[in-house]
Amino acid sequence: AQSVTQLGSHVSVSEGALVLLRCNYSSSVPPYLFWYVQYPNQGLQLLLKYTSAATLVKGINGFEAEFKKSETSFHLTKPSAHMSDAAEYFCAVSLSQAGTALIFGKGTTLSVSS
Amino acid sequence: EPEVTQTPSHQVTQMGQEVILRCVPISNHLYFYWYRQILGQKVEFLVSFYNNEISEKSEIFDDQFSVERPDGSNFTLKIRSTKLEDSAMYFCASRVAGSNYGYTFGSGTRLTVV
Numbered sequence: 084a085q086s087v088t089q090l091g092s093h094v095s096v097s098e099g100a101l102v103l104l105r106c107n108y109s110s111s112v113p114p115y116l117f118w119y120v121q122y123p124n125q126g127l128q129l130l131l132k133y134t135s136a137a138t139l140v141k142g143i144n145g146f147e148a149e150f151k152k153s154e155t156s157f158h159l160t161k162p163s164a165h166m167s168d169a170a171e172y173f174c175a176v177s178l179s180q181a182g183t184a185l186i187f188g189k190g191t192t193l194s195v196s197s
Numbered sequence: 198e199p200e201v202t203q204t205p206s207h208q209v210t211q212m213g214q215e216v217i218l219r220c221v222p223i224s225n226h227l228y229f230y231w232y233r234q235i236l237g238q239k240v241e242f243l244v245s246f247y248n249n250e251i252s253e254k255s256e257i258f259d260d261q262f263s264v265e266r267p268d269g270s271n272f273t274l275k276i277r278s279t280k281l282e283d284s285a286m287y288f289c290a291s292r293v294a295g296s297n298y299g300y301t302f303g304s305g306t307r308l309t310v311v
Contacts, residue, residue: 117299126288126304127240173240184230184253185290185300187240 085110085176089188097196102146102161104191106174109155114176116157117185118148121171130172133157144168169195199223203289203303210279210310218274218306220289229272230290230300231264233257240288246272279310 090105108114118130131142138150148159157174174188202221210216222229231243244254246264263275272291276283286307290300 119302127290127302129299129301132299175240184242184245184255185232186242187232189239 085114085178085186087174087176087186087188089172089174089191091191092189093192093194095194095196096164098166099163102159102164102168102193104159104172104174104193106148106157106159106188107155108157108174108176110176110178112178114178116148116150117175117177118142118146118157118159119173119175119187120144121173121190123170127173130159164193164195166195166197169193199301201289201291201301201303203287203306205306206304207307208309210308212281212310213278216276216279216308218276218287218289218308220272220274220291220303221270222272222289222291223293223301224270225293226291226301227294228252228292229264229266230292231274232288232290232302233285234288234305235282235285243274276308279308281310284308284310 086109088107116133119127120130121127130146131140133140133150141147146161148157150157171190171192173190175185177183177185204219229246232240234240242255244258245252261277265273286305288305289303292300
């Protein structure tokens, strides 16, 4: 069975600073990996996804993530944080088969201070 | 951009009552899902639905729950005899055929059981 671990339930950065949100996965078969963002009182919005093509994936709002098989990681980064990035971020994994369920991590709350 | 639509956005029900949460997936999507998020916790998979039948379900999805696609456009989650612990945000998601595609989530229905 696959699972996701997000290290750090809460990350705080200053505006303009590097954002790094950590995600490690466990999967018995090659996984598909996703990052979703949830703004207060809203649904889940897809930031980016890895589906076995390029290991460095670029998403919306300047975010990117790198799939590292040797480290079983898929960390999310952004070079310069903006106040509007403050939200809950979820890493998720699914099997590389159509229709399989997404399994989410517990989420990381990102706070951005001025 | 196509959206997954969920209604109502907020529902309050008395313990023991039945509720039906409604979702309209994106029209050319073939896989449908329900997830829930208890306040402050992670997003949990409930059930997936494909070709008019359940393809996968979690331990949470017990006999109290059922899903249906009654008319080819709506996708419903029924909870019989609601309990206090059913209070959560319920998200519907859909995806197109082909495993490379991400899941599109609706904005959720906040269910409050009193």
